[in-house]
Amino acid sequence: MTLRLDAPAAAREHCAATRDKGTRWGFVPTMGALHEGHLALVRRAKRECGTVCVSVFVNPLQFNDPRDLERYPRDFEGDVRLLSSAGCDMVFTGTLEQFFPEAQGAPQAIRSVDPGPAALGLEGALRPGHFTGVATIVERLFDFVRPECAYFGAKDYQQTLVVRHVARVRGGPRIVVCPTERAPDGLALSSRNALLEPSWRERAPAIHRALLAAREAWRGESLRAAPELARRMHAVLAQSGLSVEYAALRDPEAWTEADPRGALSRAVALIAARAGGVRLIDNLRLDAE
């Protein structure tokens, strides 16, 4: 049975009281519309920490497009049912004012948290303010829950770097990044997939195929030039009808705002593309087995 709390302050009290009795909290922050990817995080948190809590909050601070915020899928009752079946111990939600009581209906009064250097480029460039919004809510969520470990999906690659930065500056929690869960045709699971019309859902796996093409090229070539790998991804995506926002490479050990121009010794390939009106992102480490 999952305890359900409708206010972050109640979650803070519950976490504090149980922590005093020796409970170690694993934490999975979410924006709801949960799917198997989230549940995999919950199960891992449960295995590793013994007790797991989930937040469900569609954070307006991280949406740079009001239409995107408005149509973001929401299904709190369905989320609670799924979380119960996955062994979640506590789920909490709240309003912006409850998370940031100091704002008193004036969001501009909320102190922004620095998202660090990985907020520059790619998602950061295309979604101004997005990572500041993520860093601001994540720090606040960590303050409420004070977990041992927090679990995030690898699909949001840049977000994982931002969250690690926030945790490093704050002195915890330990950040655990879990592999991307995929549909059988390779499409990365995402709450936004629910918004895809059938014809776009059929085309969307081209994103994963493009990433695999880059990995194949990486494995076969002695020269690992970033522009050439990017061209391979664009060639696959061009056949899909998706509208590509970027298909780019980065050194996973050294984030750079600009695309690297030369050969890489380690690489992660990242794509953002629109399928109809729905924006999808995905990535793949090219140097992993």
Ligand code: PAF
């Ligand atoms: O990945 C998400 O769902 C959100 O960005 C997060 C981490 C819950 C912050 O709102």
